[in-house]
Amino acid sequence: MGTQQATDGRPPGSEEHPAGAQVEVRGVTKRFGDATAVSNLDLDVAEHEFLVLLGPSGCGKSTALRLIAGLDEPDAGTIAIGGHDVTDVEARDRDVAMVFQSYALYPHMTVRRNIEFPLRNRKVPKAERDRLVGEAADALDLADLLGRKPSQLSGGQRQRVALARAIVRRPALFLMDEPLSNLDAKLRVQTRAELIQLQRRLRTTVVYVTHDQVEAMTMGHRIAIMSAGVLQQVGPPAEVYARPANVFVAGFIGNPPMNLLDGTVEVGGTTLAVAVGDARVELPPALASLAVSTDARDVVLGVRPEDLTVDPSAPLRATVAVVESLGHERHLVCERPGGELVTSRVTGDDDLPAVGEELGLAIRAEGVHLFDRATGRRIGP
Amino acid sequence: MTAPRRRSRRARRVREALLGYALVAPALVVFGVFVFYPFAKNIWLGLYRTPPFPGLPKRYAAFDQYERVLTSPEFRNSLRTTVVFVVATVPTGIILGLLMAMLAHQRLRGITIYRTIFSSTVATSIAVASVIFFTLLNPQVGLLTYWLGRQGEPSLLDDPRWALWAVSGVTIWQNLGLSFILMSAGLQGVPDDLLEAAEVDGAGAWSRLRNVVMPLLSPTIFFATIVGSILAFQAFGQIDLLTQGGPLKKTNVLVYAMYDAVFRQNNEGKAAVLSVALFAITLVLTLIQLRLLERRVTYER
Numbered sequence: 001m002g003t004q005q006a007t008d009g010r011p012p013g014s015e016e017h018p019a020g021a022q023v024e025v026r027g028v029t030k031r032f033g034d035a036t037a038v039s040n041l042d043l044d045v046a047e048h049e050f051l052v053l054l055g056p057s058g059c060g061k062s063t064a065l066r067l068i069a070g071l072d073e074p075d076a077g078t079i080a081i082g083g084h085d086v087t088d089v090e091a092r093d094r095d096v097a098m099v100f101q102s103y104a105l106y107p108h109m110t111v112r113r114n115i116e117f118p119l120r121n122r123k124v125p126k127a128e129r130d131r132l133v134g135e136a137a138d139a140l141d142l143a144d145l146l147g148r149k150p151s152q153l154s155g156g157q158r159q160r161v162a163l164a165r166a167i168v169r170r171p172a173l174f175l176m177d178e179p180l181s182n183l184d185a186k187l188r189v190q191t192r193a194e195l196i197q198l199q200r201r202l203r204t205t206v207v208y209v210t211h212d213q214v215e216a217m218t219m220g221h222r223i224a225i226m227s228a229g230v231l232q233q234v235g236p237p238a239e240v241y242a243r244p245a246n247v248f249v250a251g252f253i254g255n256p257p258m259n260l261l262d263g264t265v266e267v268g269g270t271t272l273a274v275a276v277g278d279a280r281v282e283l284p285p286a287l288a289s290l291a292v293s294t295d296a297r298d299v300v301l302g303v304r305p306e307d308l309t310v311d312p313s314a315p316l317r318a319t320v321a322v323v324e325s326l327g328h329e330r331h332l333v334c335e336r337p338g339g340e341l342v343t344s345r346v347t348g349d350d351d352l353p354a355v356g357e358e359l360g361l362a363i364r365a366e367g368v369h370l371f372d373r374a375t376g377r378r379i380g381p
Numbered sequence: 382m383t384a385p386r387r388r389s390r391r392a393r394r395v396r397e398a399l400l401g402y403a404l405v406a407p408a409l410v411v412f413g414v415f416v417f418y419p420f421a422k423n424i425w426l427g428l429y430r431t432p433p434f435p436g437l438p439k440r441y442a443a444f445d446q447y448e449r450v451l452t453s454p455e456f457r458n459s460l461r462t463t464v465v466f467v468v469a470t471v472p473t474g475i476i477l478g479l480l481m482a483m484l485a486h487q488r489l490r491g492i493t494i495y496r497t498i499f500s501s502t503v504a505t506s507i508a509v510a511s512v513i514f515f516t517l518l519n520p521q522v523g524l525l526t527y528w529l530g531r532q533g534e535p536s537l538l539d540d541p542r543w544a545l546w547a548v549s550g551v552t553i554w555q556n557l558g559l560s561f562i563l564m565s566a567g568l569q570g571v572p573d574d575l576l577e578a579a580e581v582d583g584a585g586a587w588s589r590l591r592n593v594v595m596p597l598l599s600p601t602i603f604f605a606t607i608v609g610s611i612l613a614f615q616a617f618g619q620i621d622l623l624t625q626g627g628p629l630k631k632t633n634v635l636v637y638a639m640y641d642a643v644f645r646q647n648n649e650g651k652a653a654v655l656s657v658a659l660f661a662i663t664l665v666l667t668l669i670q671l672r673l674l675e676r677r678v679t680y681e682r
């Protein structure tokens with residue numbers, strides 16, 4: 001392998017691992033003074049996986065990433081990379097590469113020197129260095145910019161230099177902290193696709209931090225959702241979307257977000273229903289049996305906007321407050337008698353109700369999500 | 382259509398120029414009275430030889446006096462002494478200040494106490510520093526004399542081999558606080574994420590210092606070197622208080638020589654020539670600084 005010289009300083013035993021190490025985070029906690037940034041985090045990342053850490057700003061994503069990188073030390077717990085416990089290993093010996101939100105390019109070095117820096121630190125001989133820099137520069141279309149300083153580059157170019165610097169020594173683990181957040185919308189979509197291809201080609205394990213759920217849904221093999229330092233759910237995008245584990249995930253994933261209505265479980269005749277205000281929403285049989293088995297009477301009823309359809313005869317009444325048109329779909333934002341807002345997604349060219357019109361909203365039976373109001377946890381599969 | 386507009390534009394330009402001159406006028410007056418006039422007068426003084434006894438007329442000597450003073454062994458001694466003094470004090474002060482700044486940059490418990498101590502000499506003046514060290518170097522009761530095992534010998538300040546180094550030491554000590562503060566500010570200007578990126582890129586402490594910190598700190602170091610040198614060329618207070626240019630003129634730096642010329646030798650003409658020489662040195666240093674400031678890349682983030 002071409003990068004054998006680059007193994008100096010790696011933890012013992014990791015010299016020959018394939019490009020792509022698994023990560024095991026066990027019970028990791030990090031406090032800053034009184035504040036707990038990351039609380040008892042358990043997380044497994046498989047070899048060659050693209051895992052996205054998703055959550056609102058301040059939820060501890062960056063801290064979790066920095067703990068894996070070795071830039072912060074955990075107050076409790078262990079971290080293993082490629083099967084080796086690295087909890088006490090310094091960042092520079094962990095064989096990880098990181099792309100910072102600010103890119104953190106060295107302003108006094110040319111693009112070439114920036115990309116070369118990790119190789120120089122590992123005493124890779126010059127010929128080898130030139131070859132690897134050339135490959136990385138080609139991969140990211142930087143060959144013409146190698147002589148420039150970072151200040152002479154556009155935002156997108158800087159971002160590519162940061163990526164090149166990260167991939168140049170074929171790390172086993174690739175950490176990225178919101179690498180696209182400083183790009184404009186169009187470039188972001190383009191770079192997103194390039195990143196996905198890059199990861200597929202290099203087969204490096206990636207842990208990718210973002211607060212943007214579209215990035216998470218489109219890029220991640222799996223998504224790990226955090227809130228207030230606590231991991232909420234880990235799963236493939238489709239599963240996280242289809243079966244959010246709790247009220248937080250339900251409200252965070254999806255755009256527009258899931259409608260969450262407080263309700264009470266009621267037994268009525270042969271069926272089970274949830275009373276939402278003065279309306280009764282009948283539960284499908286599968287969910288009904290589960291709802292019976294838990295003691296929760298106070299629940300949160302979740303319905304995605306696409307599962308909420310206009311139906312004049314439906315018992316759930318609301319008044320149209322805003323109609324948003326996105327071209328390919330419209331969002332009806334409706335006000336419930338209590339003042340709650342619910343959103344319905346309408347596709348197609350159906351005649352839209354006018355603002356101020358009162359209408360009924362029907363819930364598709366398969367689209368009902370039920371959460372225990374006390375714990376926030378999902379009831380049912 | 383265009384003619385009146387052009388005329389009004391010219392009128393506006395004139396108005397703006399007048400306003401500009403009006404705004405700089407007060408500054409020009411102050412500079413004129415306190416800088417430009419004394420400066421011109423000084424050059425003119427250098428052209429006249431001061432008579433040996435007051436009351437006799439000054440004699441016009443053209444550049445004769447410049448030549449005589451600037452080629453005299455006394456001037457050469459002063460210049461050499463001053464350069465040695467600058468070279469001894471400025472780099473040492475910056476290196477020590479940088480080391481202390483790096484120590485204090487660590488995130489350790491109680492580090493603010495050290496920061497306060499390290500920067501405390503800015504609260505002293507060179508006069509205070511001189512008095513403190515004069516006492517410490519006292520041949521009978523001085524603590525430093527005792528530590529150096531020099532009891533019974535003359536004070537370092539009276540020893541021709543050591544006087545200049547002793548005065549340099551006092552100066553370094555007094556400048557240390559400022560140097561520390563400058564270097565700390567410079568270090569704080571090195572973004573944390575660059576150092577963290579370097580760490581992930583496999584750089585050890587030494588590599589981070591050499592490849593990231595020092596290049597980003599070099600403008601600060603350069604600034605401190607030039608400004609420190611200019612100030613060191615103008616050193617006077619510590620010499621006057623500690624050695625009066627002696628022993629054997631070993632600490633007779635330029636500004637002290639000037640003072641000596643005016644107040645001991647009553648030779649204004651000679652002092653004027655010396656001060657023009659000092660001006661030339663300062664000018665060269667300033668030009669170097671301006672040139673490099675211009676060329677300096679602004680590292681935008």
Ligand SMILES: Nc1ncnc2c1ncn2[C@@H]1O[C@H](COP(=O)(O)OP(=O)(O)O)[C@@H](O)[C@H]1O
Pocket residue numbers: 032035036037055056057058059060061062063064
């Ligand atoms: N160095 C630090 N010192 C003190 N508090 C910090 C530090 N880094 C992060 N925090 C706190 O930890 C929490 C999580 O921060 P962070 O991991 O940066 O969040 P995210 O990346 O998800 O936006 C925040 O409340 C933040 O204020």
Ligand SMILES: [Mg+2]
Pocket residue numbers: 058061062063177
């Ligand atoms: Mg962050």
